[in-house]
Amino acid sequence: MPKYSTKQRKVLLDYLTQHPDEPLSARQIADATAGDGISLSAIYRNIAAMETEGILRPCVRDGSREVLYRFCGAAACHEHLHMTCSHCGKTYHMDVPATQTLVDQVAEDAGFRVDRSATVLYGVCRDCCAADPKTTEGDNV
Amino acid sequence: MPKYSTKQRKVLLDYLTQHPDEPLSARQIADATAGDGISLSAIYRNIAAMETEGILRPCVRDGSREVLYRFCGAAACHEHLHMTCSHCGKTYHMDVPATQTLVDQVAEDAGFRVDRSATVLYGVCRDCCAADPKTTEGDNV
DNA sequence: CTAGTTGCAAAGAGTTTGCATGGCG
DNA sequence: CGCCATGCAAACTCTTTGCAACTAG
Numbered sequence: 001m002p003k004y005s006t007k008q009r010k011v012l013l014d015y016l017t018q019h020p021d022e023p024l025s026a027r028q029i030a031d032a033t034a035g036d037g038i039s040l041s042a043i044y045r046n047i048a049a050m051e052t053e054g055i056l057r058p059c060v061r062d063g064s065r066e067v068l069y070r071f072c073g074a075a076a077c078h079e080h081l082h083m084t085c086s087h088c089g090k091t092y093h094m095d096v097p098a099t100q101t102l103v104d105q106v107a108e109d110a111g112f113r114v115d116r117s118a119t120v121l122y123g124v125c126r127d128c129c130a131a132d133p134k135t136t137e138g139d140n141v
Numbered sequence: 142m143p144k145y146s147t148k149q150r151k152v153l154l155d156y157l158t159q160h161p162d163e164p165l166s167a168r169q170i171a172d173a174t175a176g177d178g179i180s181l182s183a184i185y186r187n188i189a190a191m192e193t194e195g196i197l198r199p200c201v202r203d204g205s206r207e208v209l210y211r212f213c214g215a216a217a218c219h220e221h222l223h224m225t226c227s228h229c230g231k232t233y234h235m236d237v238p239a240t241q242t243l244v245d246q247v248a249e250d251a252g253f254r255v256d257r258s259a260t261v262l263y264g265v266c267r268d269c270c271a272a273d274p275k276t277t278e279g280d281n282v
Numbered sequence: 283c284t285a286g287t288t289g290c291a292a293a294g295a296g297t298t299t300g301c302a303t304g305g306c307g
Numbered sequence: 308c309g310c311c312a313t314g315c316a317a318a319c320t321c322t323t324t325g326c327a328a329c330t331a332g
Contacts, residue, residue, distance in 0.1 A: 004286055004331045026322080039289045044322060046287095060199045065297060065321065067202060083253050092253065098246035105239030111267030112224050112233065118263035126252025145306045145311055167297080180314045185297060187312095206296065206322065 164209035
């Protein structure tokens with residue numbers, strides 16, 4: 001919940017908006033916005049703020065010790081589930097009806113209220129399945 | 142894929158087996174097994190090995206910059222989905238049939254092969270819902 | 283003008299690694 | 308007995324923080 005709208009925050013939001021479907025690290029963002037005069041600390045501080053605001057979510061790390069974030073600024077993102085391909089890293093937005101069924105059923109059977117915007121399914125996406133059938137085995141990525 | 146079965150690894154596996162339902166950090170494990178003579182480095186190295194073996198999975202961090210791990214040594218864990226309560230941190234194993242429906246449907250509609258053992262649903266569990274109704278609002282945990 | 287933000291650089295924390303020692307098989 | 312795993316401590320990397328300068332409102 002920032003009080004001022006700074007140039008840095010705008011650039012940042014802009015970049016995130018344009019890359020909603022890939023998990024990003026602070027350094028990646030820094031590199032990508034290198035020409036726009038944003039210091040690393042400003043990035044970290046804005047990331048922290050956005051995390052609090054709920055428009056940025058941490059993801060599981062990918063082997064390095066960097067924390068990756070995924071942008072979910074769109075209000076719609078709080079209404080459907082997401083899935084991230086563990087092969088190409090892309091995030092997809094699931095409007096599949098089964099999603100809602102699952103959420104409802106889990107609530108009913110287990111009393112567990114699923115937080116859609118915090119939940120991400122991991123697996124292998126259509127493109128990667130096609131490109132590399134071996135990956136299709138799933139489960140032990 | 143360790144070649145030798147050391148005392149340290151046994152203690153570690155033992156501890157993990159007894160705490161399958163909570164995300165653990167290297168330090169937590171170190172503290173818990175303090176009396177058993179395992180060095181922090183041995184823990185980190187074993188964690189790395191187990192991650193490779195696929196019996197330990199990284200989870201999203203909880204605010205600190207520690208990486209948390211969740212044990213999924215049981216073969217059964219590769220066949221059902223999991224859900225972690227963002228309130229109490231406990232992990233539940235979901236044998237709800239809707240789970241399978243979801244996985245199948247997503248595969249069919251989006252061509253996305255869900256990796257059950259890597260996927261975790263986040264939300265608020267029954268107990269926490271009951272204990273603290275406010276949390277029930279969900280979605281912006 | 284006032285208070286939130288930024289930059290820089292130094293501090294902090296968690297994790298990784300080199301090397302000699304110890305232990306499994 | 309040979310090789311892998313451990314311990315310790317130093318090295319690293321990512322992230323956080325203090326403080327003075329800057330700037331949005």
